[in-house]
Amino acid sequence: MDCNAAARLVAIFLFSPSCRLISLPQPLSPTGFVWDRHWMVINSKGRGCTQRVEPKLAMVQVELPLEAFSLGWKPNNSSYLVVRAPGMAELKVSLAKPCLLSDGVSVWEWSGSAWDEGDEAARWFTDYLGKPSRLVRFNEESETRPINPHYASGFNVKFTDLSPFHLISEASLDAVNEQLKEPISINRFRPNIFVNGCESFAEDLWKQIKINDSTFQNVMLCPRCKIPNINQEDGKHGSEPTATMMKFRSYKVLEVNTVTTQYRGRVYIGQMLVCEDSKGKIVSVGDIIEVESVFPSYADVAV
Known part of the structure; x- marks a missing residue:
């Protein structure tokens, strides 16, 4: 070899979240590519959901604005993560910092707080998966997750x-x-x-x-x-x-x-x-x- x-x-x-692939040039950050793995779907207990337990997440497609992949770019009130799935209306999630926090969010060995993307996103994923779900964003301001x-x-x-x-x-x-x-x-x-x-x-x-x-x-x-x-x-x-x-x-x-x-x-x-x-x-x-x-x-x- x-x-x-x-x-x-x-x-x-x-x-983003545990869904399909996005293929774009990318700036780097200490925790990976910018915008990679920022979001996660959680269940009613705050536990992260992935395709391992919810295979339907494979069919969720997400889209970010092209300008989001420029070094130093900051989101504004008209910047959105767009989420689509078969049989579902388009969901727009603001890229501006959310106002709500969800405590007790967990994935594998880690637990902490995460930004909650609100009730509209929660209803969308709840309807799509057929069980209580919410969409959260990693809280970089107060949380770290060591390797x-x-x-x-x-x-x-x-x-x-x-x-x-x-x-x-x-x-x-x-x-x-x-x-x-x-x-x-x-x-x-x-x-x-x-x-x-x-x-x-x-x-x-x-x-x-x-x-x-x-x-x-x-x-x-x-x-x-x-x-x-x-x-x-x-x-x-x-x-x-x-x-x-x-x-x-x-x-x-x-x-x-x-x-x-x-x-x-x-x-x-x-x-x-x-x-x-x-x-x-x-x-x-x-x-x-x-x-x-x-x-x-x-x-x-x-x-």
């Missing part, structure tokens, strides 16, 4: 699962699709950074890379939950690609270094990243991926 083959960034994806120190110390995220950035190569997706009866799209794996020009799974061993003068470090191989098995077009759940990938992308097959037992029994594709020097930086489609260092083998890669 040639881990140093020249690669290039071919797409940037955002997620698990087992993997990276001193970095924070918003409503992301594990780390601020997630990278997969096109060749890796192609290698998975070669084993499947029905090919799947990259949206099943939900990366932020999609690259091409390298060999399949070469990114597994990238220890440190640079994109447009910003340095990214490997946190861990990405353990896959059941979201890749959800068809992002209709929200239906199946057994693929996980069933097939278990034959060649499990931790036992790869013989990776399992720091904890939490992710044993998973399949792996893509890597989780942190960025050391994100302030004021932008990455764009077409940027070269400079591989600065690699791991000697899978035994040196943490999961």
Whole structure:
């Protein structure tokens, strides 16, 4: 495997809330791409809802104004997050700071307060999901959510699962699709950074890379939950690609270094990243991926 083959960034994806992909050039921030994972749907107990428990979220589409992706841009009263879904009227959520706070919001191990996007958004998601739901925004003014120190110390995220950035190569997706009866799209794996020009799974061993003068470090191989098995077009759940990938992308097959037992029994594709020097930086489609260092083998890669 040639881990140093020249690669290039071919797409940037955002997620807001736990719904479909948005592909746009992006400024960086210490917690990930600007506007990425700012929003989350919560249930009546304040617990975050994702496609794992609400597959219908796969069919929710969101749109942000193009100017929102300029460095230093600030929202005003006419700036909106637009939310759409089959059978639902369009929802407009103001990007100006909300007035309400929801306490006791939780996702995975974290709990705290979040901005509440109001009753109109709550009714929209309640009607769509068929159960009491609200839309909340991460409260950057008073809350922080540190990454698990087992993997990276001193970095924070918003409503992301594990780390601020997630990278997969096109060749890796192609290698998975070669084993499947029905090919799947990259949206099943939900990366932020999609690259091409390298060999399949070469990114597994990238220890440190640079994109447009910003340095990214490997946190861990990405353990896959059941979201890749959800068809992002209709929200239906199946057994693929996980069933097939278990034959060649499990931790036992790869013989990776399992720091904890939490992710044993998973399949792996893509890597989780942190960025050391994100302030004021932008990455764009077409940027070269400079591989600065690699791991000697899978035994040196943490999961």
